[in-house]
Amino acid sequence: MATKLAALAAIAVALVAVSLFVGPAGLSPREVVDGLRAGDRHHDIVVNVRLPRALLAFVVGAALAGSGAVFQGLFRNPLADPFVVGISGGAALGAVAAIVSGVEVTVLGLGAVTLSAFAGALGAAWLVWRLAATGGRVPVTTLLLAGFAVGAFASAAVSVMLLLNARNWNEILFWMMGSLERADAWNRVKVAVPFVVLSLGAVGVFARDLNVMLLGEEPAQQLGVEVERVKKVLLAAGAVSAAVAVAMVGIIGFVGLIVPHVVRLLVGPDHRVLLPVTVLAGGAFLVAADLVSRAVLPPAGLPVGTVTALAGAPFFILLLRRRTAPR
Amino acid sequence: MRWFALAVLLAGCDAKPAAPPAERYDRIVSIVPSVTEMLFAVGAGDQVVGVTTYCEHPPEAKAKEKVGDIVVNVEKVLALRPECVMSVERMTRETNRALEKRGIRVVEIYGESFEEIAAQLRRLGRLTGHPERGEEAARAIEARVRAVEERVKGKPAPSFFFESSFDPLWSVSPRGYAGDAIRRAGGRNVMDDLPGAWGMVSWEVVLKRDPDVIFIAHGQTKDLASRAGWANLKAVRAGRVHVVPKEAFIYPTPRLADGLELAARLLHGD
Numbered sequence: 001m002a003t004k005l006a007a008l009a010a011i012a013v014a015l016v017a018v019s020l021f022v023g024p025a026g027l028s029p030r031e032v033v034d035g036l037r038a039g040d041r042h043h044d045i046v047v048n049v050r051l052p053r054a055l056l057a058f059v060v061g062a063a064l065a066g067s068g069a070v071f072q073g074l075f076r077n078p079l080a081d082p083f084v085v086g087i088s089g090g091a092a093l094g095a096v097a098a099i100v101s102g103v104e105v106t107v108l109g110l111g112a113v114t115l116s117a118f119a120g121a122l123g124a125a126w127l128v129w130r131l132a133a134t135g136g137r138v139p140v141t142t143l144l145l146a147g148f149a150v151g152a153f154a155s156a157a158v159s160v161m162l163l164l165n166a167r168n169w170n171e172i173l174f175w176m177m178g179s180l181e182r183a184d185a186w187n188r189v190k191v192a193v194p195f196v197v198l199s200l201g202a203v204g205v206f207a208r209d210l211n212v213m214l215l216g217e218e219p220a221q222q223l224g225v226e227v228e229r230v231k232k233v234l235l236a237a238g239a240v241s242a243a244v245a246v247a248m249v250g251i252i253g254f255v256g257l258i259v260p261h262v263v264r265l266l267v268g269p270d271h272r273v274l275l276p277v278t279v280l281a282g283g284a285f286l287v288a289a290d291l292v293s294r295a296v297l298p299p300a301g302l303p304v305g306t307v308t309a310l311a312g313a314p315f316f317i318l319l320l321r322r323r324t325a326p327r
Numbered sequence: 328m329r330w331f332a333l334a335v336l337l338a339g340c341d342a343k344p345a346a347p348p349a350e351r352y353d354r355i356v357s358i359v360p361s362v363t364e365m366l367f368a369v370g371a372g373d374q375v376v377g378v379t380t381y382c383e384h385p386p387e388a389k390a391k392e393k394v395g396d397i398v399v400n401v402e403k404v405l406a407l408r409p410e411c412v413m414s415v416e417r418m419t420r421e422t423n424r425a426l427e428k429r430g431i432r433v434v435e436i437y438g439e440s441f442e443e444i445a446a447q448l449r450r451l452g453r454l455t456g457h458p459e460r461g462e463e464a465a466r467a468i469e470a471r472v473r474a475v476e477e478r479v480k481g482k483p484a485p486s487f488f489f490e491s492s493f494d495p496l497w498s499v500s501p502r503g504y505a506g507d508a509i510r511r512a513g514g515r516n517v518m519d520d521l522p523g524a525w526g527m528v529s530w531e532v533v534l535k536r537d538p539d540v541i542f543i544a545h546g547q548t549k550d551l552a553s554r555a556g557w558a559n560l561k562a563v564r565a566g567r568v569h570v571v572p573k574e575a576f577i578y579p580t581p582r583l584a585d586g587l588e589l590a591a592r593l594l595h596g597d
Contacts, residue, residue, distance in 0.1 A: 023526075025535035042535070045554025049531045052555070104549060111550065113494075166381065166397035174495040174527075181496070181555035183530045294529075 003272055005280060006325070011044035012058060012264040019287060020055035022233040023294050046172055052185035053297040056248065057290040057304070058283035059189060060180070061255050063245040065282020068256030069263070069275055070203050070238040073210045075140050076230060082242035082256035085147040085235065086124035087152030094120020095175050096132045096158050100165045109187045114176065114247050121243035122149050129235065137229060140217075167326055178305040180290050188248045197246040199237040200279055207228050207271040214269065258316045259285055285312070351456035352434075356409040358399050362436045363388050364580045366413070368464045369448055371455035384574070384582070400424050407518045408502035422571055435472050438579050439524070440507050441472045441587075448581070462514045464581060471584040472511060479513030485539035487514040488562075491573065493525045495549045505544075505576040508583050514540065530554065537561045540594060545572035569593050 014060035021032050025045050037048035075084065083089075098116035128150050132143040162172055182188055191227045203210075209230045213220040217227045242256065257280040260274070267273050289307040296302055331454040345537045355496040356377035362373060363382035366375050374386055377394040394403045399422045403413060403418035411432040423433045425537055437450060445465035452461015493561035500517050510516060517536040518528055534556045541562040543551075546571055550558060562568050571593075574585035 023531050025531040027535070044559055045531045045534050048555035049534065102546075106550075109553060163398060164396070169397075170492060170497065171494055179495070181529060183493075183496075184550070185555065187553065 001170050004267070004273075005276055006279040008284060009278065012280060012287065013056065015287040015291065016051070016054040016058065016282055019057075019291055020050050022291050023050055042197045048186065049183075052189050053180050053182070054287050054290065055189045055262075056182065056185045056192070057180050057286045059192050059196055060168050060245040060249050060252065061114075061259075061286025061289075062279045062283035063162070064205060064242040064252065064256035065202070065259035065263075066176075066200045066275065067198075067238040067242040067245070068280040069236050069260035069271070069278040070210070070241075073214060073271055073274075074234050074238070076216075077144065077145055078080055078141075078261065079257075079287050080144070081253075082238065082245070082314075083151070083251075083253075084144065085128045085239060086150035086154065087096065087121040087239060087242045087246060088251045089151035089158070090124025090127075091117040091121035092158045092176055092251065093154040094118070094123070095247075095250070096161050096168075098160050099168050099175070101172050107173070108191050109184065110191060110247075114188075117175075117250075118243050118247035120154075120248050122239060124154060125239035125243070126233070129232075137228060140231075170315055177303040178252035182249070191310070192248050196241055199241040199244075200275075202233060202237040203241075204275055206234055207275050210234065210271040211269075252305045252308060254312055255282055255286055255289075258312050262316060262319060351455055352410045353456075354408060355455070356394055356405075356407055356412045357382065357414070357479070358394065358422060359415045359436075360384065361578045361580045362390075362413045362415065364578065364582065365436060365444075365448060365450050365451055366455070369452045369455060370457045370460035371451065374455055376409060384578075401429065403508050404431065405429060411497060421489065422575075423538050437514045439502070439504050439510060441468060441511070441583070444504075444579055444581070444583065450458045468584050470579050472587060476511055477586050479511075479591055479595055482513055482555065482595055484513050484515040485567075486517050486536070486588075487540040487542060488517050488533055488536070488538040489542045489576070490544065491525070491577065492545050496530055496533075497525060499525050499527050499576075504579045504583060505586065509542070509590045510593075512587050512594055514590060514594050534560070539565070539567060542590070543568065543570045544576050553573040567593075 016265040017025065020312070021029055022034050027035065027042055027045065031042050032046050034040050035042035037043065064082050068080070071080040071082060095113050095117035097110040106116060107115055114230070128143060128146045129138065188250045209225045212223050212225050213227065213230065221227050249276040258279045263274055263278045263281050267277050269293060286304070286308065287291050289311060290304050292311060293302045293304045338407060353374050354376050355366065355374050356369065357366055357375055360379065360382045363375065363378045364384050366372060367385050367388060375391055378388050378391040379399070380396045381391050382388045392407060394400055396408070399419065401422065402435055404408055404426060411430065411434050412426050413434045413436050415437045416423060416435050416594050422487060425435055434454065438447045440555050446466050448465040449461045449469070452458045487509060489499050498518045498521065499522035500523065501507060501519050506516055517538045521528070537560060539562060555562055571589060575582060
């Protein structure tokens with residue numbers, strides 16, 4: 001386990017390092033190495049654009065994958081992903097409302113769109129939780145359905161706002177596609193890291209309970225797990241983690257759905273192993289996807305969300321077929 | 328782009344119109360802001376019976392009946408009984424087809440350069456029975472272009488980056504009309520390799536190419552300083568970052584000459 005984690009961490013670090021050498025500015029390897037020195041002509045590109053971008057990719061990938069793993073375990077549903085409790089819809093609604101209204105607020109160096117997306121994501125998750133709660137319990141099926149309904153409602157509201165505000169189409173569509181191209185990436189990394197570390201850390205504490213809950217909620221209760229409380233904490237942690245990711249870079253699909261599955265196929269369902277491996281793998285995967293996205297289609301690159309799906313889906317299907325094939 | 332526009336015009340000739348082309352259109356619906364502006368420029372404002380909510384220039388256009396925003400309400404267009412609808416094929420393709428299916432003649436009015444804009448003004452003048460006004464408007468724009476070109480002739484061309492939006496970071500190539508205008512104003516576009524007329528670029532490319540002048544044609548100017556490497560850019564250090572009104576650059580109409588003159592002043596001084 002420790003060696004696996006160390007190996008994954010080494011891969012992630014290597015990918016971040018490789019990221020410094022890839023980008024549409026077309027620097028030679030020599031220029032990149034020189035650029036590491038402060039005061040060099042290309043210092044800003046290497047250290048203030050490429051490095052924080054790769055780190056942002058890692059943090060977001062880790063947050064989404066971690067959140068996806070938690071929700072899949074919690075809902076005992078293979079289709080659960082970080083957005084299952086209405087987070088993407090809520091975030092989109094928040095972001096679009098901010099874009100359309102043009103309000104200007106800055107907190108922690110982050111603008112209104114980011115803040116509003118974060119609020120929208122958490123607001124949606126909270127609403128879903130409230131809608132699903134009946135008599136002190138929150139049945140996961142109701143939660144899933146409420147998440148679906150709130151998400152659909154938010155998406156429809158976004159469509160309406162989109163139609164009424166043609167001037168902002170570019171900005172809105174760009175946000176919804178998700179992008180790691182952020183000119184203030186360092187600041188985003190700095191703000192995102194504590195949120196993600198705290199929420200995924202909280203998840204880690206309950207990994208054993210999550211294992212027990214895979215048996216079903218009633219057996220878990222009988223085995224001494226405070227099911228409702230654990231559920232609440234895990235949902236909140238997963239939601240915060242996903243909300244931060246979405247607020248920082250927009251909606252990047254697939255990472256949170258597929259990475260936990262791949263890791264589960266490789267290391268098994270024990271959350272004490274699954275969670276940390278998923279977090280590292282998710283981060284590394286998004287750094288890799290961003291690498292690809294920047295290497296093709298210069299000067300702007302491909303939206304990273306398309307790369308995660310184009311590259312990840314075939315790989316996942318291959319793995320799935322190999323693992324489930326009759327021997 | 329020009330070939331595409333030409334192909335579109337030719338394709339239009341192949342379509343089977345319900346009514347033969349009129350000598351002069353007296354009831355016109357315009358479903359693109361730049362077309363509305365050109366119609367007023369050739370003195371055909373009174374013949375315009377319908378526009379979109381985004382047709383805000385000239386101010387008189389705002390008083391016209393609205394047929395939609397980016398989505399055009401075909402029923403409403405039909406109710407106005409226009410002799411033709413004027414549009415830009417690549418912006419309103421589906422609407423154009425829907426209108427043609429109901430027997431409405433659709434006329435394409437689009438130019439990607441000053442020459443083409445002037446040609447479209449002349450054509451619009453003829454189509455609306457104001458050939459002299461069309462000629463006048465065309466000559467005015469040609470004269471303004473010539474004046475600027477003469478003024479900047481022989482002067483060294485500073486490199487520039489034109490930013491039409493941030494998030495996404497969007498710029499124009501020399502093939503786009505805004506890029507064409509600033510090139511004629513004596514600027515060298517650092518984004519001359521953009522694949523299309525307009526397109527997304529990466530901030531690191533701007534840092535790498537370090538332009539002499541930066542034009543910002545949008546309102547998100549509050550957090551310029553938070554961009555990575557902003558303070559080290561040549562244009563920033565030299566105080567040559569200019570926030571320009573986007574209206575002077577984003578419409579392929581006579582107003583583009585405002586952009587041309589402004590860019591020439593900012594690139595080369597008075």
